[in-house]
Amino acid sequence: MxxxxxxxxxxxxxxxxxxxxxxxxxxxxxxxxxxxxxxxxxxxxxxxxxxxxxxxxxxxxxxxxxxxxxxxxxxxxxxxxxxxxxxxxxxxxxxxxxxxxxxxxxxxxxxxxxxxxxxxxxxxxxxxxxxxxxxxxxxIQTEVAEKFCWTEFLMSSEWHSENHLNILIIIGPKVDPALTAKVEAVVKRATGVFLAQERSQRKLHAVMKRCFAVVNSSESEGMSAAILEVNICKAMDLRVPVLARNIPGNAAVVKHGVNGLLFSSPQEFVHQSQRLLSDHKLRERVVRNGKLYVEENHxxxxxxxxxxxxxxxxxxxxxxx
Known part of the structure; x- marks a missing residue:
């Protein structure tokens, strides 16, 4: 056919x-x-x-x-x-x-x-x-590049006011010019936040595997790019913890405290991130359950x-x- x-x-x-x-x-x-x-x-x-x-x-x-x-x-x-x-x-x-x-x-x-x-x-x-x-x-099928150099986009950075190891890297294509300009303007005023161009799927997965956590902050998500192909379930499959905004599309995949953490505000995002940093048992649990979720459902x-x-x-x- x-x-x-x-x-x-x-x-x-x-x-x-x-x-x-x-x-x-x-x-x-x-x-x-x-x-x-x-x-x-x-x-x-x-x-x-x-x-x-x-x-x-x-x-x-x-x-x-x-x-x-x-x-x-x-x-x-x-x-x-x-x-x-x-x-x-x-x-x-x-x-x-x-x-x-x-x-x-x-x-x-x-x-x-x-x-x-x-x-x-x-x-x-x-x-x-x-x-x-x-x-x-x-x-979900993840492939990780054998080598990846962080210096591709981390040329220089200032450390965050409390902990210089806490940085946020935003990776993706510039699809919407107006939104891109707005994001770039905000990032210029921020410390410890970096924009990076899109990567091949294998290189992106290599980046994710080296991160402490993967974040989905979308305010409108079905089960599309951000939540599956390059983000949440990929992160779960790679055994990387997930932090996601509490919206229906994300909550359909992420069960709070079970296979990831959900947040509804910037303050709650910081709180949940701190929990993930300090509670090793929580981290191990969400990583383990995230991997199981992908194997059973995707x-x-x-x-x-x-x-x-x-x-x-x-x-x-x-x-x-």
Whole structure:
């Protein structure tokens, strides 16, 4: 089966790594899966024209119902969609986007949510047959570079006023220019806080493994880049403690005091960090349970089997249409 796969493919982001991993699952089952960036298309008609070319595509898949799924509304092929955190956390607040998302969900043969919580929220805010949404946590597979030099971005630093070893390193691509400018301005005024460019996944995992803890401070998270591909569950798999803001997307993964620590304010973040520094038993517990959580809930093998099975339904739908 020749499948078109649409996603937001900014390099070294969570969407990119998720899409690549799912694409490899599909192709390992003998299908052809062409991964394309949504930025390549201006409208659904552009995608409809692409899939009709010779040899034609026989099905499609999309990550994010609005950003990518809307581009599939004009095609006459069976397709499936994968929820992104932005879909439920942000896009449903816009009435026009919500209507489009409902159209996509109604036309899709199946939809995948990364957590039971995300599925429940989707069923609450969007019109859709409940049986259409499947839950499949993202598979976690970490690879660590053999060598990594901290001097790539730690050229010089002042020590924090209380302890010069306490530093915060923010790593990632500059996706939003306005937000980037705001963050850069704040960092210039801060001591012991550093910005670093994105790294390859293997180098990033090497950085994480050398950290005392990994922090997720996002105020809106589904189960996307920050929480899975490059952050929380990766940290758990690497046996690094996790500190995360107490929002639904994070709390779906991090159980406070069990496999990580949650905070709701800057003051609470400092308090929980101090607990982690001083309480060695707490640190050992969250590290141990974090590793177990990933092994039990984020199996790459299970993820692979799920997507191969779902794509098979598209394959059968093509012949029954």
């Amino acid at each position: 020749k499948l078109l796969f649409l996603a937001c493919l900014s390099p070294k982001t969570g969407n990119y790594t998720t899409a690549e991993r799912i694409r490899s699952h599909i192709e390992s089952a003998g299908h052809t899966c062409e991964l394309r960036d949504v930025a390549d298309f201006l409208s659904p008609s552009d995608v409809a024209h692409l899939v009709s070319q010779n040899p034609p595509f026989q099905g499609a898949l999309a990550i994010h119902l609005f950003k990518a799924g809307r581009l599939l509304l004009d095609i006459q092929l069976p397709f499936g969609v994968i929820f992104g955190g932005t879909d439920i956390n942000e896009d449903v607040k816009d009435e026009q986007k919500r209507v489009v998302m409902e159209q996509v969900l109604l036309k899709a043969r199946f939809a995948v949510a990364f957590t039971e919580k995300l599925k429940e929220e989707a069923e609450f805010v969007l019109v859709s047959p409940q049986s259409k949404i499947y839950v499949q946590p993202q598979g 199996s790459v093998k299970q993820e692979k089997e799920t997507y191969q099975r779902l794509v098979d339904t598209l394959h059968k739908a093509q012949f029954s249409a």
